[in-house]
Amino acid sequence: MKDRFFTDVLRNPHNRAILERWDELALLVGWLVASCLFQTVWNVQSECEPEAAIKDYDLFYFDPSDTSEADIRTLQQFDQVRGLALHHRRYRFGDDEISRSH
Structure with a gap:
């Protein structure tokens, strides 16, 4: 199930681009979260374009100095x-x- 999730998420070219460049953000702790993941999987399972109906891409992070x-x-x-x-x-x-x- 986990492998399928990652495979589906990476079918969205925007998710893939963000994750490929993740290290450039230099976040101590961070995640790509929310609808860009859920909606991508939904789209793939519904045979829609992976990036369809996704309006934004959320990054959550924690910065202990902040x-x-x-x-x-x-x-x-x-x-x-x-x-x-x-x-x-x-x-x-x-x-x-x-x-x-x-």
Whole structure:
């Protein structure tokens, strides 16, 4: 299943171009995410052009030098967002300080 997913995703020339140049971004931690993956697989399985109906290509990344106490306070104002965002940081990045803020 995993191999099929990657094969389908790479049939989209935009996904392929982004991933071929990924190292140039020099991200510590990053992902190509969202509809550009889902929609590509859907398109391939539906026998449409792999890039059909995809409006954007989302890159998520984490930069530990780009966090601040103000960011954490902002997230803490929104319990639901804090639960998702800080949980994500804690388990994805092992940030002990953020883990203790839970």
